[in-house]
Amino acid sequence: MSFLAAIVKAIGRFNGFLGQILAWLSLGIVLVCFTVVVQRYLFSTSLIWMQDLYVWLNGAMFMGIAGFALLRDDHVRVDIFYRPATIQRKAMIDLFGVVVFLLPFCYVVILYSWTYVMRSWSLGEGSANFGGMPGLYILKSFIFVFAGVVALQGLAMAGRSILVLSGREELLPADLRYRLPGEGE
Template identity: 65%
Template sequence: MRYLGMVAAAISALNAALGAVFAWLSLGIVVVCFSVVVLRYAFATSFVWMQDLYIWLSGAMFTAVGGFALLRDSHVRVDIFYRPASERRKAWVDLIGSVVFLLPFMFVVIAYSWPFVARSWSFAEGSANVGGMPGLFVLKSFILLFAGAVALQGIAMICRSILILGGRGDLVPRRMRYDELAAAEGAA
């Protein structure tokens, strides 16, 4: 059981690090978008590569932080039954949901996007826009990063659920405790 806690903690730490790093892209998005607007309206000029850049930064950020959002329980869900449920019931819902829905869907995303990403890498795909940015293949790789990070966090959720259902909630990593997630959400 201690091993499950260590696995969940390691995965959660990885996704927390990804979230901390890639959240900074939001600052880049704001700066680039602001620059595009100022250039367009104040100087009557624009650059296609800059428009590509803020769209690509947005895509990279939102796909890279998918696992982090799952770690923080920040995904949208209809939870009129989940939120007031006991810790054990939440553990059952997370366990079944991760095994039946989350992991199979992430497998499908990886299986279907792998050829798409590999093809893009094979010819170093760039922007379809004339004057756009090179390196679209890197952005497309974020699809795999998204699916991998979310799948790993799903495995961490399974570990957390098993620990709680096995009566070893004390081994659940601090970041993944239901009571702390609810408290953090209430403060936000």
């Protein structure tokens, strides 16, 4: 069980690190968008590749931090049932949700996007806009990053649930434990 706790901690650290790094892209998005607006309205000019850049940075950031959002419980959930639940019940709900919904969803995302992304790589696809950015295939590859980080965090959630259900929650650091209603809100 301590090996499982180590895996849960490692995945949490990885997604936490990735989330903290990719969150800085939001500053880049704001700066690039501000530059585009200044160019357009003060200098009556526009660089199409810069317009592509802030949209692409936005897409990369949101796909890359999806696992971080899941780690922090920042995703949408029907709290009317989950919030008042006991820790054991939360663990059962999470384990069921990961196995029945989340991991199959990640598999389907990878399965159905594989051809789409690989075709983009084979074409060396770039922006559809004249003068736009090259390398759209890199952005499309973030679909795999999304599915990977969400699946990894799902495995960590399942591991956390198994530890709780087996009575070994003390192996988890405090920030990865379930909270009772009213705690940490």
